Amino acid sequence: MNIFKVRKWRKRGMGIFxxxxxxxxxxxxxxxxxVNSYKKYIYNLEDIPNDNYAIIVLGAGVRNDGTPSDILADRxxxxxxxxxxxxxSVFILSGDHGREEYNEVRSMKDYIMKDNIDEKIIFMDHAGFSTYDSMYRAKEIFKxxxxxxxxxxxxxxxALYIARKLGIEAYGVKSDKRGYQLMDSYKKREVLAQLKDFFYVNILKPEPKFLGDSIPVNNSDGxxxxxxK
Structure with a gap:
């Protein structure tokens, strides 16, 4: 192959790249x-009209002793x-309970129960392994x-983008009460997570790892x- 053809192919390859x-x-x-256009659905408490909403709390890490991390405690x-x-009117606590020795939702429920909340209105989503899974299960399992x-x-x-794309009339309340360790890395990872869930919601539409029988929060006992699961 002469030098002119090599240059031609290199130029074509560079153009494609x-x-x-x-x-x-x-x-x-x-x-x-x-995804970020859904910031408009983030409200202050006093601006949300009273209605029969399910309160979905998304999991985060728990400590070795089983208590919620700072970021989860504030949620x-x-x-x-x-x-x-x-x-x-009801809580859905959605987190990771994929291993017997690691139970986010148990930690979350224990925290809520300390406030004398009726156990009947606390629903545990043990398979909230991702934001997408949590929203999908909220719609399909908990109705x-x-x-x-x-x-x-x-x-x-x-979270709001996924929920609304799946047919949930969702509003958000931010839980930030202080500074958190690793927040900068969380925000960087969020960019890739937004891209992933954009494709999940609009193209791939996968089912979560676990589904199961429906447990409608409006007429079930938590x-x-x-x-x-």
């Missing part, structure tokens, strides 16, 4: 822009504020139509979810 790079960058930009505390404002989602501000646009 640049085109793919541009397409990828545009896809990321569009996905993130769409739970915020969910109690939502409940006491008479905006939500949620209206929800207040409680999590950190950086996380809320994606205690039946103690060992459910």
């Amino acid at each position: 640049i085109s793919l790079l541009i397409i990828f960058a545009l896809t990321i930009s569009v996905a993130i822009s769409i 739970l505390e915020t969910s109690l504020e939502v409940y006491k404002a008479n905006i939500g 949620v139509d209206k929800a207040i989602i409680v999590t950190n501000e950086y996380h809320l646009p994606r 205690r039946v979810t103690e060992d459910e």
